[in-house]
Amino acid sequence: MANCDNPWKKNAWGKKEDVVEEPVVSFIDVMSEEYIEDMGAQEKLEEERYMKQLEQMFGDTSTSDDQFSLNTEGMTDEEVAMALQRHFDREQDVARAVASSSGVVHFAPDRYLPKTLQETDSEEEDDDALRQAATDLLYAKLDAENASETRLRPEGTSASRTKHDTGVSGRRNADKTFNDRNTLPTGDMVGDKLNNKVFNKLMAFSKSESKRQMRQNDKEEKATTDTSVDNDTRLLLYKWINQGVFDSVDGIIATGKESAVLHAAQHSATSYAIKVYKTTLSEFKNRSEYVKDDFRFKNPRGVLKIWAEREFMNLTRMAKHGLPCPQPIKVRRNVLVMSFVGADGLAAPRLKNVEWEFFTDEERRAVFEQVQTIMCRMYKECLLVHADLSEFNLLLTPDNKVHVIDVSQAMDLSHPRSLQFLTRDIQNVIAFFTRLGVQNLPTHVQLFNLITDLEMVEDHDLLVQVEQFSEENRSADLRHDKSRPADMELKKYSEEKKANREPSPAREYN
Ligand SMILES: Nc1ncnc2c1ncn2[C@@H]1O[C@H](COP(=O)(O)OP(=O)(O)OP(=O)(O)O)[C@@H](O)[C@H]1O
Structure with missing residues (x-):
């Protein structure tokens, strides 16, 4: 219990009693020159003592690094390895000895590794090295160029360079x-x-x-381009698939000047044609012969949507009268879904592409008569003029039945220029069947009179007569819209759309 007498005296701060305490030196002593000299002498002594100690252990330790280098000539791999190991052990011993006396370790095993092993053999690092070498070379070249320029610089104050x-x-x-x-x-x-x-x-x-x-x-x-549809259209198609309008869209039927027509199917049994109107303005400019005069269409992109709807309306009118044309199914923005004209997923060819050499004269004549009937019925029953009728917009199904398509520009008879467009359709049709060699075709005037029940005469140009007739028979109402035919057409279109609109489900709640 000796410690109990005064526990604070011997181990007040928990220090071990055998720890050698550094001598307490006053600040004045530390600052004195004498003290510094003493310390220097003491360090020198210690160094000498340490060197002697090393000599006793290993002989002469003043060995320079060079002496460690190996002359491996004529040695086998094993001998080289053994020699290296010996050197390694020796240096490690020296390092340990030094460390034990000075507390500092200088241990560098890397230098004993053969050069080739220090370099990695991975390809990546080889590449890095190569790249580095190439870059060094490049910059060395640039430096050389810069240096030569520097040499060419005039000397003196004018030689200083600014930005x-x-x-x-x-x-x-x-x-x-x-x-x-x-x-x-x-x-x-x-x-x-x-x-x-x-x-x-x-x-x-x-x-x-x-x-x-x-x-x-x-x-x-x-934009809807030639072979693809824009994101909005794609979304719309997904929506229709979800609604069960069709269950797959599986390819492009054709790409026309103004649209891409895709094939869709329901339960692999019913086929549909999806006409996606192009939404690029260049295409639009080409198509519109009369809307271009309409100054209300400041933003032509807005008009683009109309074409799909117009085609839908015209198809509805024609289908209602039983004309051979695709049945309209759905329309939204620039996308129109209609029934597919063709068989087994193959679209019916256009009259332009039919292989006519396999057709007899009678068959050709029968095809012409179908076209003639379509024109008459469109005019008389549907009160429409196709306005772009030709061998490109008439399809022939395998049972030799003609179908009329592409009716977005078809116009109501009230359009002030509908008769002029009809004249152009007649010219196209007669020119095509003449080329096909169909005999006894009617003249332009005869066909015109047949379709319209008007009485144009043969010995005058049909178009001149039509212009004159339109001028004389324009009603007071039409005269009002004379300079803007599209106004009238649009008015008609809006009326028809209103008439066809189904009653709003919200109506009974209002
Ligand atoms: N309902 C349909 N069934 C089968 N094929 C169709 C149908 N509608 C269009 N096609 C095919 O797509 C092609 C292009 O259709 P459409 O003529 O309506 O487009 P367009 O852009 O006006 O073409 P173009 O400027 O060449 O007349 C047609 O020639 C036809 O081969």
Whole structure:
């Protein structure tokens, strides 16, 4: 219990009693020169003592690094390995001894590894090394060029270079152009120079080009191109699939000037044709012969939607009167679904593509008569003129039945120029069947009179007579819309759409 007498005296701070305490030196002593000299002498003594100790252990330890190097000539691999191991052990012992006396370890086994092993044999790192070597070479070349330029610089105060120096700015321009600022792909052009004018032009072009590309991407998202449909249309098709209108859309039937026509099927039994109107304005410009005069269509994109609806309305009118045409199924925005004209998933060919050599004269004549009947019925029963009728818009099914398609531009008889369009349709049809060699075709005037029940005469040009007739017989109402035929057409279209609209389910609650 000796410690109990005064526990604080011997081990007040938990220190071990056998720890050798550093001698307490006063600050004045530390600052004194004498003390510093003493310390220096003491360190020297300690060093000498330590060297002696090493000599006793290993002999002469003043061995330089060079002495460690091996002469491996004539040695087998095993001998080299053993020699290396010996050197390694020896240096490790020395290092340990030094460490035990000084507390510092200098241990570097890397230097004993054969050179080839230090380098990795992985291909990646080889590549890195190669790349590095190539880059070094390139920059060495550039440095050399720069150096030669430097040598050429005039001496004296005028030799100082500013950022306005053509060489400096040229190089900086090139660096900006080819490395960071530029969004255009330029390739690797390190070290070239660009003068300010070219640089500014390039930057301006790069800016406008990136803007243009952004616009282009946006357009592509929205546009219906030749072989694909835009995202909105795709969504609409998915919606119709979900609603069970059809269960698959499996390919393109044809791509026309103004649309892409896709094939859809329901339970692999019923086929549909989906006509997706192109939404690019260039196509639109081509198609519209009379809407172009209509100043209300400030935004032509809005008009594009009308074509699908117009075709749907005209098909509805024609189908109602039993004309041979696709049955309209659905319409939304620029997409129209109609029945498919063809057999076994194969679209019926257009009259233009029919292999007529396999048709007899009578059969050809029968085809003409069907076309003639279609024209008459369209006019008399549906009060429509096709306005783009030709061998391209008449399909022939395997049972030799003619179907009329592409009626988006078909117009109501009240259109002030409907008779002129009818005249053009007649010319197209007669020209085609004349080429086919069909005998005893009616003249233009005869067919015109047959369709319209008007009495045009043979010895005058049909179109001149039609112009005159339209002028004389324009009603007071039509005269009002004289300069804007599309106004009238649209009015008619809107009336018809209103009449066909199903009663709103909300009506009874209002
Ligand atoms: N209901 C349909 N059934 C089968 N094929 C169809 C149908 N509708 C259109 N097609 C095919 O798609 C093609 C293009 O259709 P349509 O003529 O209506 O489009 P378009 O863009 O007006 O073409 P174009 O400018 O060449 O007249 C037609 O020639 C026809 O081969």
